[in-house]
Amino acid sequence: MGLKKNIDLNVQFPMPIAIVGTMFQGKPNFSTIAWMTRVNADPPMLGFAISKHRLTGDAVLLNKEFSVNIPGKNLTRETDYVGMVSAKRTDKSHVFEYTFGNQKKSPLIEGAPLNLECKLVEKIILPSNLWIVGEITNVWCDPDLMTEGSPDYGKMKSMILTMPDNKYRTIGKEFADAWKINSL
Template identity: 40%
Template sequence: MAEKIKINNNIFIYPMPVTLLGANVKGKANFMALGWVSRVNGNPPMLGVGVSKSHYTPEGIMENGSFSVNFPYSEMVEKTDYCGLVSGEKVDKSGLFEVFYGELETAPMIKECTLNLECKLAETLEFPTNYFFVGEIIAAYSEERYLTQGRPDIKKMEPLLLTMPDNSYWTLGDYAGEAWKTGKSLMAKKGTEEG
């Protein structure tokens, strides 16, 4: 087996989901490209988003106490990247997509996206360069064509993925196995129990 070598510790998780973070800022829908997204709680369902303090979007999240996380499909790569290149402070991005609102009425969502999560702000953590917004997922929206047995189907959704620091977009690879099942054959060989 090859020897491990130490690399730069300013590393990113491989890969990251490509999303469009939505917030109303000064009464107008705004979207920014975002890869720093993670589920942080099971029930109630909550997720966290890491957003640079230099961005325009945090102002709207704090102003309204809400945000959305929208999952674009692979063919939306150009518009998605554009949302990461230009600031809503200088460019009106509200007309770039077909926007809709859900229960909170202050978290703009994108109809073209395969999955939309409407979030109520629960907590804001401040770090040296970023805010970490924790939101409760109040509602989730999709379309029948992206679901299998009522659940989001990753193959049908064709999500975009991001790697950094090479700053590249990717699409989904091959199926590798079923979670919480594939390792059971090894458990049987080792004589271990589920824990």
């Protein structure tokens, strides 16, 4: 591989930050998740990897539904906190103002500009994590943070995580259009 170095296997790519919302024992719980991506186009589905130690995984399997909330950088402190503390030991139900959409066990964070309601469709058991697949059943977006009818992640100041430096970042400046170049 020329001058490239062979590095640690535990490599991470830049990751969008989401907060998964569940209900457990009558209370909402929120946990930060970075290992998340869209996995199916039609119907729209997303997947995320949750460690088997997290209460969030248990709650998703129990309720068969969950929310995905995309915070802006104004929620950095709260986002970091709900990613450090487990509801197994500490009640996180008061960290965010929340409401419900159509699903009654998928609490939606009021202060997050984008909220998705999801139904569990699949779980894959991996050695240390569960891969949870959810179908997106409803999406709610702050109209002030949209451009031409779609979420505008620049306006939202949505967060990206990089590792191993463990930094939150906002998305950078656009520099080219995608889906433009069809010959070289």
